[in-house]
Amino acid sequence: MKPTLAYHDVTIRVRYAETDQMGVVYHSNFLIWFEVGRVELMRAQGFDYKRMEIEDDCHLVVAEVHCRYHHPARYDELIIVRTRIVDAKNRMLKFGYEVFRQEDQKLLATGDTTHISCRRDGRVTHFPEKYKAEFLAIVAALSERKAE
Amino acid sequence: MKPTLAYHDVTIRVRYAETDQMGVVYHSNFLIWFEVGRVELMRAQGFDYKRMEIEDDCHLVVAEVHCRYHHPARYDELIIVRTRIVDAKNRMLKFGYEVFRQEDQKLLATGDTTHISCRRDGRVTHFPEKYKAEFLAIVAALSERKAE
């Protein structure tokens, strides 16, 4: 297992398709950026979500989403999605997100998503042991850092 | 002003484009369905959101979104989005949503969105008087019903 990351940053370029007629990014696209953020956090942490689905039949189904929008994102801007794991249980994983505009580090949005471990057929299941141990270790490591 | 609706239902057919490789609707699409729900609630209540933007320079910018997913929506299903206004202030409007599968009335998701009244340039502004009076009346009427 790689050393535990406090968070992981990924940079996204805003697409024209993501804007709406207000001239800003349509709000639901932030949820898609969250997805990019957590997949890349997991990859950086040594997990390959694609394999989790195919090899372990472990799907992180979205159970809850929350997002606060502070400032709009605009076409062609470079956006940083900062993701961290904020909670983990036997069959639950919760990610937190901060979305920044790269140019001036302005905070555009904050949010979190809660995921339940499910099989392909939709049935809830515990995380496979190899993942569970690591998720719990990440959360423990992060709690310790906070406590310091 | 039309009599105040406790809620408004709109029916949506799930598009293939809205599904993902889990075989269910990708979660961010529920936020787009919420948009359809509140626009149709407003239309049923006598407001035309298109005109609000063009004629009154009043834009309902999304400030916060929350959604809980109880059961997946699937391709080609008919989906009911039940929308109500749950709060209104001088420059804030909050909608609540319940998403049902039409066939068996199963509750698939619940959520809410909070909106701030902004001008085209993004500056926060009070609702124009004609809207404000009605939004407040709706919320007052709904509170009374609840209290009964």
Next chain:
Amino acid sequence: MKPTLAYHDVTIRVRYAETDQMGVVYHSNFLIWFEVGRVELMRAQGFDYKRMEIEDDCHLVVAEVHCRYHHPARYDELIIVRTRIVDAKNRMLKFGYEVFRQEDQKLLATGDTTHISCRRDGRVTHFPEKYKAEFLAIVAALSERKAE
């Protein structure tokens, strides 16, 4: 089999999410409307595409898409997607589309999509007999009408 339709119309309300910062519908959304058009044509003709996938393992994979944009579609407009089957072979089906603005019947776009019959695993396959006969009958009927 139902009597052959020369074409089928379906009405769609433009969503805010479908607009872009030019203030018009982003062009790729017309392809999603085409999807709605052909699914509803098939339903009107007595086919249920959902069942074709599940019960017959017959998937209409998109092999080619073409679209010409004549005039923009705008937020909240009612849009008519007029769909017809323009060609059918053992394992190919081609649809043609005209997209109108309902209010003034202005033609906004024209296009076509070509589909190959595939199994879930992506392998090309002949249409199941029950579909093939009907697809060919539709095309034959339409050719006769044209010839008259």
Next chain:
Amino acid sequence: MKPTLAYHDVTIRVRYAETDQMGVVYHSNFLIWFEVGRVELMRAQGFDYKRMEIEDDCHLVVAEVHCRYHHPARYDELIIVRTRIVDAKNRMLKFGYEVFRQEDQKLLATGDTTHISCRRDGRVTHFPEKYKAEFLAIVAALSERKAE
């Protein structure tokens, strides 16, 4: 002006949101990838499309789209969009695209888009001189290379 590029490659990671229940990328997303391709080609060539819209009121409105799908793209794959300018006139610009899977350089799709130069109000207009000269030079340079 920078030396004329024969083509420009941009790499995109497939998002979960872009897949559909067939387990592959939904076909309309290739058009969004084309958008990413042409914007990055223009940036590499010294144009900033964002500025063209804001400073020059020059919008590249999509007039026609064509795409052939050879092989599916799948979740998490790295995709290369290879873009070139294939034609340019006073108020028309045409881009050609090839979409490859990075891992094995397999060609997944080919396509082209034709764009008309419009003002914000939608009226067709000639390209501003500074762009026109360069677009024509690019096409001329590419024709010469072909002829060699």
